[in-house]
Amino acid sequence: MTSEVSTLDDLAQLTSYSLMDALNRDPDTTVNGEDHAPRQVFSGHYVPVKPTPIENPVYVTHSKTFFHELGFADSMATSQDFLQMFSGDLTHVPEPIRPFGWATGYALSIYGTEYTQQCPFQTGNGYGDGRAISVLEAVIKGQRWEMQLKGGGRTPYCRGADGRAVLRSSIREFLAQEHMHALGVPTSRSLSLYASTTEQVRRPWYSDGSTSSEPDIVINEPVAISTRVAPSFIRVGQLELFARRVVNHAHENAMDELEKIVLHVIDREYADVINNNLNIETKVILLAKAFRERLTSLIANWIRVGYCQGNFNSDNCAVGGFTLDYGPFGFCEAFDPVYQPWIGGGRHFSFFNQPAAAARNFAMFCKALQPLLKGDQHYLSELEDVQQGFANVIQMQLEKMWAAKLGLEDYNEALFSELISLMTLTTVDYTIFFRELSALPDNIEPLKKSFYGDLNASENGTKLANSNAQDIEQHWSAWLDKWQMLLGISDKTDTNQARPRETISNQMKRVNPKYILREWQLVAAYKKAAEGEYTLLHELQNVMTQPYAEQSKDIEEKYYRLMPTELSDIGGVSHYSCSS
Ligand SMILES: Nc1ncnc2c1ncn2[C@@H]1O[C@H](COP(=O)(O)OP(=O)(O)OP(=O)(O)O)[C@@H](O)[C@H]1O
């Protein structure tokens, strides 16, 4: 099949700006994007910004999957003009691509509390895309996409920081985005990744083998620019910024700017479910319902695959209902309901608390929409109902997800609670456990592959040493019996079964991945990449973009395995600072 887009000139033909044309430019900015110094932005939806190219860029990787979906030729990723543009140099882009991009402001709420002090001016007006710069919008195969550089240099929202992203964090985000997509979890996508062979920045990090919680050294790291792609990058925090300005009577266009950004996000993300001819109040209610549906499903998916966002502030919560900002994230290995890899994150953003964190973001989202209902009691109470309904909707989504993970048609609370207690007591690997269970084992032997402690050894982890191993083993067997009974597979022959064993097993394998992006595997790949050696990174990308597939024996041995115990407390592996 020939690709429709083989050169940057072809891509230029598909360019179609809407945000910069339809929304308001900050009136205090220059039009050509030379505006890089930190400052307050008082109004407008965006600031034009010319990215700062990284020095001596080299190709690291691109998403073959996404290129293919977009109809892009793979050869384009290594072509000089594409590399130049997506490593931040817009000086020679073909028209109608503009020689500058844009950054947007947003507000911040942490677990339902509004903040304004996070910017140097203590007002919130200096907060937004500090190093993310969108450079293009294009309509490709009928879908509008926005392309955003991460690490493209300073913007007025940089708060005095360097506007750069290091290769390590860029590799993490790049791989995680494509991995999540392959896992069937809505996400921003990865397009390309280029690194500098000469430019470095200093970041706090961990010395080799450090068990310190906080970084204990400062290191030089190569910089990189990754490009991520989504229908929009509008965050809950963005709507909040404009709503706060309405509430605070910040300026006379505040209501108009709020309405415009809400209509924009509907157009980008919800045009298929919200009719354009409806009045704004009805659109707002439908938007809240549609976002509730997507957000609750997203969180259930995160928990299904063991993903912890780590820092689920309102500014990291995309209104399109997809995963955004892979900084402090991690995939849960040894199961722990309060798993949280980021040292700055706290329990409120831990693994099993994500439904509660999402509810807080949803509440802030509803609050931001309220001014558009202009005091109409009827609509206000409808919005209130949508918000109040969040808890029920997410509970239903979670139950449906747990039932699917266990191969059941109906959720069973007793079976689930007992499993969670056992998984905590024994310390099991979240991914390996569910994948082994998907083979419908007759007894608990195969499941032991996922146990971090040996049930029968005397020197197990403390949890096991304090308990009676035999007892735990009996509990596991009793749980398995109960599960088999509910599944209707106690009878080992397939007679009289509504669903044959193979059907159940295949269904389970479609929701329980075999491969997840384990931090220690990522560490190995980005360390090699920092030396200019990308083979391991490419292998990891290949494995993680087919997470449900049975891959070769070699790959299985290398990647389908428990975290080596000696890494379980190491800074930069088991936990990290959100150093970007
Ligand atoms: N090196 C940096 N220079 C300038 N701004 C930065 C830098 N690192 C982070 N920021 C900004 O600080 C804010 C909070 O950081 P966070 O870790 O959420 O950022 P991020 O990973 O860059 O963000 P995102 O993926 O959400 O765009 C963001 O607004 C981000 O743009």
Ligand SMILES: [Mg+2]
């Ligand atoms: Mg962020």
